[in-house]
Amino acid sequence: MGLKGYIFRRIIYMLILLWAVMTINFFIFSLLPGNPLQAYVGSLQKMDQTRYEELKKMYGLDRPLHEQYLLSLRNLITFNFGTSGQSRLPVRDLIFKERLPNTLILMGLSTVISIILGMLIGVIAAYKRGGTFDTTMVTGSLITYSVPIFFLAWLMIGFFALYLHWFPSSLEQPVSWNRNPPANVFEFIAGRLYHLILPMTTLVLFSVGGWILLTRACVLETINEDYVLTARAKGLKDRTILYKHVLKNASLPLITNVALSFAFMISGAIITETIFSYRGMGLLTWNAIMAPAGGSDLPLLQAIFYILALCVIIANFIADLVYGIIDPRIKYG
Amino acid sequence: MATREQKIKFAIKRFKGFWNQFKRSKRGVVGLVVIILFSFVAIFADFIAPYDPLKPEFGKGEYPALGAASGFRIADKYCKPIWYKYLPWIPRGKTEIVENFYCIIKYYEGIGYLPFYAHEGIANATDNVLRVEHRIAVLKKIEMAEEDGVFKKLNSTQWYIEKARPREIHIVDLPKNGTKFRVTYETGVDLVENMKIVKDHKFASKESFHEEWSWTSTNSSFATVNYNSEKGYAFGINPETEDHGCIQISYNPVTTPPKEGVTVTLSRPFVYPYFEPPNDFYIHTSIWVNGESNVTLSFLFSKENETEPYYLLSVQHLPTTSWTSTSHLSYASTDTGIIKTVGASPVVDRIFASPGRYNFSVQITFPAENKSTTVYLDYVDCIIYGNTFGLLGTDNGFGTKPYVRDIFSTLIYGSRVSLFVGVLTALFSTFIGLFLGLISGYVGGIVDEGIMRFADLLLVLPTLPLFIVLVVALRASSGMVSMWNIILILTMFGWMSFARSVRSMVLSIRERAFIEAAKAAGGSKLHIINRHIIPNVFALVYITLATSVPGAIIVEASLSWLGLGDKRLASWGKMLYEFNASGVQVTKGMTEYWFWIFPPCIAIALLAAAFILVGFALDEILNPRLRERR
Numbered sequence A: 001m002g003l004k005g006y007i008f009r010r011i012i013y014m015l016i017l018l019w020a021v022m023t024i025n026f027f028i029f030s031l032l033p034g035n036p037l038q039a040y041v042g043s044l045q046k047m048d049q050t051r052y053e054e055l056k057k058m059y060g061l062d063r064p065l066h067e068q069y070l071l072s073l074r075n076l077i078t079f080n081f082g083t084s085g086q087s088r089l090p091v092r093d094l095i096f097k098e099r100l101p102n103t104l105i106l107m108g109l110s111t112v113i114s115i116i117l118g119m120l121i122g123v124i125a126a127y128k129r130g131g132t133f134d135t136t137m138v139t140g141s142l143i144t145y146s147v148p149i150f151f152l153a154w155l156m157i158g159f160f161a162l163y164l165h166w167f168p169s170s171l172e173q174p175v176s177w178n179r180n181p182p183a184n185v186f187e188f189i190a191g192r193l194y195h196l197i198l199p200m201t202t203l204v205l206f207s208v209g210g211w212i213l214l215t216r217a218c219v220l221e222t223i224n225e226d227y228v229l230t231a232r233a234k235g236l237k238d239r240t241i242l243y244k245h246v247l248k249n250a251s252l253p254l255i256t257n258v259a260l261s262f263a264f265m266i267s268g269a270i271i272t273e274t275i276f277s278y279r280g281m282g283l284l285t286w287n288a289i290m291a292p293a294g295g296s297d298l299p300l301l302q303a304i305f306y307i308l309a310l311c312v313i314i315a316n317f318i319a320d321l322v323y324g325i326i327d328p329r330i331k332y333g
Numbered sequence B: 001m002a003t004r005e006q007k008i009k010f011a012i013k014r015f016k017g018f019w020n021q022f023k024r025s026k027r028g029v030v031g032l033v034v035i036i037l038f039s040f041v042a043i044f045a046d047f048i049a050p051y052d053p054l055k056p057e058f059g060k061g062e063y064p065a066l067g068a069a070s071g072f073r074i075a076d077k078y079c080k081p082i083w084y085k086y087l088p089w090i091p092r093g094k095t096e097i098v099e100n101f102y103c104i105i106k107y108y109e110g111i112g113y114l115p116f117y118a119h120e121g122i123a124n125a126t127d128n129v130l131r132v133e134h135r136i137a138v139l140k141k142i143e144m145a146e147e148d149g150v151f152k153k154l155n156s157t158q159w160y161i162e163k164a165r166p167r168e169i170h171i172v173d174l175p176k177n178g179t180k181f182r183v184t185y186e187t188g189v190d191l192v193e194n195m196k197i198v199k200d201h202k203f204a205s206k207e208s209f210h211e212e213w214s215w216t217s218t219n220s221s222f223a224t225v226n227y228n229s230e231k232g233y234a235f236g237i238n239p240e241t242e243d244h245g246c247i248q249i250s251y252n253p254v255t256t257p258p259k260e261g262v263t264v265t266l267s268r269p270f271v272y273p274y275f276e277p278p279n280d281f282y283i284h285t286s287i288w289v290n291g292e293s294n295v296t297l298s299f300l301f302s303k304e305n306e307t308e309p310y311y312l313l314s315v316q317h318l319p320t321t322s323w324t325s326t327s328h329l330s331y332a333s334t335d336t337g338i339i340k341t342v343g344a345s346p347v348v349d350r351i352f353a354s355p356g357r358y359n360f361s362v363q364i365t366f367p368a369e370n371k372s373t374t375v376y377l378d379y380v381d382c383i384i385y386g387n388t389f390g391l392l393g394t395d396n397g398f399g400t401k402p403y404v405r406d407i408f409s410t411l412i413y414g415s416r417v418s419l420f421v422g423v424l425t426a427l428f429s430t431f432i433g434l435f436l437g438l439i440s441g442y443v444g445g446i447v448d449e450g451i452m453r454f455a456d457l458l459l460v461l462p463t464l465p466l467f468i469v470l471v472v473a474l475r476a477s478s479g480m481v482s483m484w485n486i487i488l489i490l491t492m493f494g495w496m497s498f499a500r501s502v503r504s505m506v507l508s509i510r511e512r513a514f515i516e517a518a519k520a521a522g523g524s525k526l527h528i529i530n531r532h533i534i535p536n537v538f539a540l541v542y543i544t545l546a547t548s549v550p551g552a553i554i555v556e557a558s559l560s561w562l563g564l565g566d567k568r569l570a571s572w573g574k575m576l577y578e579f580n581a582s583g584v585q586v587t588k589g590m591t592e593y594w595f596w597i598f599p600p601c602i603a604i605a606l607l608a609a610a611f612i613l614v615g616f617a618l619d620e621i622l623n624p625r626l627r628e629r630r
Helices: A001-033 A037-047 A048-057 A065-077 A091-127 A132-146 A149-163 A185-222 A226-233 A240-275 A281-289 A298-326 B004-023 B026-043 B082-086 B206-212 B335-344 B346-351 B408-441 B445-460 B465-477 B483-492 B496-510 B511-521 B523-562 B574-583 B594-622
Strands: B093-108 B112-119 B136-143 B151-153 B168-171 B179-191 B213-217 B223-228 B246-251 B264-274 B280-290 B294-303 B310-315 B327-334 B356-366 B374-385
Touching: A001 A037, A001 A065, A001 B168, A001 B310, A001 B445, A001 B465, A037 A048, A037 B496, A048 A065, A065 A185, A091 A132, A091 A185, A091 A240, A091 A281, A091 A298, A132 A185, A132 B523, A132 B594, A149 A185, A149 A240, A149 B523, A149 B594, A185 A240, A226 A240, A240 A281, A240 B445, A240 B465, A281 A298, A281 B465, A298 B280, A298 B445, A298 B465, B004 B026, B004 B465, B004 B594, B026 B408, B026 B594, B206 B223, B213 B223, B223 B264, B246 B264, B264 B374, B280 B294, B280 B346, B294 B465, B310 B327, B310 B335, B310 B346, B335 B346, B356 B374, B408 B445, B408 B483, B408 B496, B408 B523, B408 B574, B408 B594, B465 B483, B465 B523, B483 B523, B496 B523, B511 B523, B523 B594, B574 B594
Parallel strands: none
Antiparallel strands: B093 B112, B093 B179, B136 B151, B136 B179, B213 B264, B223 B246, B246 B374, B264 B356, B280 B327, B280 B374, B294 B310, B294 B356
């Protein structure tokens, strides 16, 4: 079948996943006992007549259930999420122009850093297995794995922001940018990075333990294979063997895990962003939960969940493609 | 066939062998010890925790009912732990304090320009007086920075302190915008513990009354104080067993009334050892006036070596018929009447300005009339609320206004929720995973495909957002979330990866020769799964049980941290949510309230790590070929 057939099958699978996510979305909000969406919109009737009418029309709440379902599919496909209950801005603009890019920067950077760091440490730990470095790293990974991320974030703020005053404790960009925006690109990047460092370090600490353990396990499985022995017999350097022969073969399960770790990182990012007041999807989630009038802002939450699930599905798809290109069994299979 | 006894013996032997192997793994033993410790704490939380975790009341049932509450709050909010003052870097005693302010001038329509003084480091100015942190005992100097940055001392005509507000300095002239002020003053800095001044507020015995109280009368031939063992205020459920002691003050003008009113003063001496005033206090008493004369009841504090006592307030027209529900009077130091008579706010700044011997007194004044009257007093007490309390201090009583909670008790009770949710979720999801994995692996075909694709779909969904959405949706439709909802949700999305590994294991076992032999011998599907496959998979079950608990614990804590947990239970995540929502970390910095957030965070991490360690140890013993698999 080859690569083309593989990609085709993946695309079909992705489309099915998309449909399933949309259906789950509809299921949670309209079919759970008590009909949460109906309850939410109903509670708005007394407080906010215009929003009540708008939401009722958007979700077609007075129409039969199958029409509601089709309407919700259409809304989700066209990214029609209505307006936010608090800021009265269109949710689509809010998410795509500001929140999602911020989150993707934070998560992307910290994912890349933690993968590189985790792989390096994991390979070295596996190579020197049983030694002090290995024991320290495995224990350290177990600790960071079990420490809840809000504790990590608070420790970061407490030590680096409040005690040492090295980094700011909140926001994603300097406050002064509201009045006078940065003059050039370098200033922009520097200001952003300065504010990114603490939340990024938190997320890296949160996820690097998993990568260390996984890389170590994968490398340990391949390090005793015959071809490694052959390479050693050929007189290759240890480093060459480790990075060219062992890591390349051990990296296949790692790639699959990249996509799955994306879902894992989102959980961490929600809490990190909330603590650091970093204006991304996580803080938006917190704001939606804590919406003052009429309880939590369900339409906004629905949009957030949908977009995040979409991100994970796309990440999975990309990981599958990379997997297909790297794994010769698929390419020539 | 082996007998039952043999089977048991075999099981014990197997367990012993397993235990000998487990003992060798240090990590595993440490984890097991921690888990056992936490389970012990969770089971005996009722005996370990000194207070109720949700609605603690001080002296519950000890005082006559006041409205809905039957007791008083246990402490003031944001209390520090009792051991806090033993930390070497915490100042105590008379201290000189220097505070900096910046002047911000704002223009207001109709009022004109007004100065606002902001504390150094605080952006938002709130008032046009310098509001210092502590009570000013001695004001050393106020300095104002000139344009060249040199500080110059202000004359006493340029500022004044109102007697009623010993924490505020008013500046007379309007300074320039951005002017820096530096205030140097002396004050007492201390950490004050709660004090209950009267030990036997029920007047249970005559001896304790005479020990604690002394009395004086302006005319002792007319009015006398006695201990009465009969007429006490029995508000309790069973008046038969309730003590009946009270104070009896009799006024007997035999033939001619006295020229002026007779005052009887009952005093309870106590020592106030702290340099800093307490946060507030609470006074109360039950009174019954048997007679027609209009008696005045007053409360006062007096200090040794000071001539003028501090009158708090006087009450007239007291209940006369008998003990009723209105017989009990109680006042907080924030009572407007008290503030008015003492002439200071907060009142405690004035009264408890320095350490020393004090008297808490109740005064009864009989008017000069020819009416013989008896006054009964019961439940006379004064409770002083300091700023330290308990082993870990108190929180701000978030959501339940009068109930400030003891952090230590909440921490103890929180172990229940975490352990319960973690263990139950692990049990349920492992069971479901085992079941679906077995079916999918052994039955195969379309069932296998269906289950695995469904698992893939659920694995793709971002978990925490999904949980948030589910919990919020449940909350919107049913109004609340219970712990069982959370367990259910976590179980629903926790079985997939285990089902996958069970399936792959079943797939390889299915092809082994002994299964073929069992099939040839005529074993049914159920029999083969039950007797041949499950025993081979079961090692994995133990490992997964241990390793999936920490995930559930952390997710539950995260949900509670977001305010989406069970509101009726004290959980570790909820403690953190309350800290987060209290706004403390913005204003005071978490560096000051670390004892509030560190214990629950460390507890979560410890418990999670303990389960992971046990899981790893089991992994090494039961499954030497499998390394940590997530």
